[in-house]
Amino acid sequence: MQGLRLQNIHKSFEREGSRHRVLEGVNLTAGEGETVTLLGRSGSGKTTLLRIAAGYDFPDQGAALWNGAPIEGPSPHRFVVFQSFDQLFPWRRVGSNIRFALRTVNPKLSRQEAGERAAYWLEQTGLADCGDLWPSQLSGGMKQRAALARAFALQPGLLLLDEPFAALDCIQRRTMQELLQELCARHHCTVLFVTHDIEEALYLSPSPAFLTAGGREILRLNRDQANQESIRRLLSQPGDEEAML
Amino acid sequence: MKKLLRYRVVQRLGWICVLLLVWQGAVWSGRVSPLLLPAPRQVLETFLDRLLYGELAAQIGFSLAIILRGTGIALVASLGIALLSLYSKVFASFADTLCALAHPLPAIALLPLIIVWFGVGYPAVIAIIVHSTLWPLFLNLTAGLRATPRVYVECGKSLCSSPLWLLGHVYLPASASSFLAGMKIGWARAWRALISAEMIFGAVASSGGVGWFLFQNRVMMDTAGLFAGIFVVALIGMLVEELLRLAEQKTVVRWGVSAPQ
Numbered sequence: 001m002q003g004l005r006l007q008n009i010h011k012s013f014e015r016e017g018s019r020h021r022v023l024e025g026v027n028l029t030a031g032e033g034e035t036v037t038l039l040g041r042s043g044s045g046k047t048t049l050l051r052i053a054a055g056y057d058f059p060d061q062g063a064a065l066w067n068g069a070p071i072e073g074p075s076p077h078r079f080v081v082f083q084s085f086d087q088l089f090p091w092r093r094v095g096s097n098i099r100f101a102l103r104t105v106n107p108k109l110s111r112q113e114a115g116e117r118a119a120y121w122l123e124q125t126g127l128a129d130c131g132d133l134w135p136s137q138l139s140g141g142m143k144q145r146a147a148l149a150r151a152f153a154l155q156p157g158l159l160l161l162d163e164p165f166a167a168l169d170c171i172q173r174r175t176m177q178e179l180l181q182e183l184c185a186r187h188h189c190t191v192l193f194v195t196h197d198i199e200e201a202l203y204l205s206p207s208p209a210f211l212t213a214g215g216r217e218i219l220r221l222n223r224d225q226a227n228q229e230s231i232r233r234l235l236s237q238p239g240d241e242e243a244m245l
Numbered sequence: 246m247k248k249l250l251r252y253r254v255v256q257r258l259g260w261i262c263v264l265l266l267v268w269q270g271a272v273w274s275g276r277v278s279p280l281l282l283p284a285p286r287q288v289l290e291t292f293l294d295r296l297l298y299g300e301l302a303a304q305i306g307f308s309l310a311i312i313l314r315g316t317g318i319a320l321v322a323s324l325g326i327a328l329l330s331l332y333s334k335v336f337a338s339f340a341d342t343l344c345a346l347a348h349p350l351p352a353i354a355l356l357p358l359i360i361v362w363f364g365v366g367y368p369a370v371i372a373i374i375v376h377s378t379l380w381p382l383f384l385n386l387t388a389g390l391r392a393t394p395r396v397y398v399e400c401g402k403s404l405c406s407s408p409l410w411l412l413g414h415v416y417l418p419a420s421a422s423s424f425l426a427g428m429k430i431g432w433a434r435a436w437r438a439l440i441s442a443e444m445i446f447g448a449v450a451s452s453g454g455v456g457w458f459l460f461q462n463r464v465m466m467d468t469a470g471l472f473a474g475i476f477v478v479a480l481i482g483m484l485v486e487e488l489l490r491l492a493e494q495k496t497v498v499r500w501g502v503s504a505p506q
Contacts, residue, residue, distance in 0.1 A: 054399075054403070056399055056402075073402070074399065074406070075403065075406075076403055076404055076405075078403070080399070080400075082400075084396050086394065087396045087397070087400055089397060089400075089414075089415070089418070090500040090501060090502050091418040091419075091496070091500050091502075100414075101404055104404045104405050104410075104414075105405075134499060134500060134501060135500075136500060136501025136502070137501070
């Protein structure tokens, strides 16, 4: 099967001597070119699930598959945009960060071509004049957009986004959301998008996924359920989400 | 006044001029014997004379060459130990213990042992410099490598799976600020250790270093020469520290990963 498939994922962490269960047998699939937004209360294990899809963490039990093959580690084909502002390498200028990523992933790419692609994506993300700045000279929102520019430039098959727009103002956020949709349509890019913003989740995906408290289950909301009110109800009733629908 | 204080060079030179004036004043007052405190002019003349017609230039070169070599060895060794520690927990625990034992040991305390092992020649001086620089460099490098933000490491892993690539393009640049801090401490310790070692061992090989120059002038009771030697030691120390500062300005301060001091 093409796309992302997470089957019966169990994950727990050792914390201060006791096992802390994060995910208890959740399932999630995202077909090729599909955007799945993932909602859930804080601490329900959304980021852990995303890290498993990225190959940074491995499930204790269950299978994580990308295009039918088990995910065995990080790869440029499954690229992540983190929540953190500081994910560009601070020792490279903004443009150089993107060119460097491009040429590392694809050593055959010429300098000029990498430069053109970096410039294109900087322009798309509204950072046309920022290529020669150091990441430390950018504001939080600009850093985040530059990280998105790097991820978009790499054109990964799977984009893993962990609240990537949380730091942006509402106009920039809408621009980025449109850019993301355009990119996905053009490159058949699959997206797993963790967010706290209900409106954003609904805007980007017709059937958002909802991770219940305690990481017990992922509910895919159907057309009738995918609205602000029912999601708000889900968020306010931890432990009883299944009954709500 | 505030404007002037903005420039470090102006600050440094200004205060040095003030100190020189006080010194000159003390000489003019006629209360101190020229044998104890020669006039600045006399020190300058001696300095130029030794530099142009004597062995001072060769001695400075000798000291710098030997310290460069010793620091180079320490740098390679500390990098090797730090990298091994990064990849092996067992080795890391061993290296930590070794460092905890060796780091507080002043080179002078090891001197008798070094003389027994290496004699009083060139290898002994190198051993002292290596001991003085290796541990602070190792400590700072390991701290830097360990403190590499997880986001950079994971981003790097997504771009390339080679551990060597990750080391060169993520871990090492991310520890640049600790590395430079280690270089500053290492340099300061090495320079002090070198001068003491040269004064104790005297001439090594055909020519001695600046420490030997100091020693000779003490024996000759040549106070002006002694002062000239002290100034050379202070100036070189200051110059290298400024160079390291410049390296910091061009890298970590520009990157915004270390607050400017």
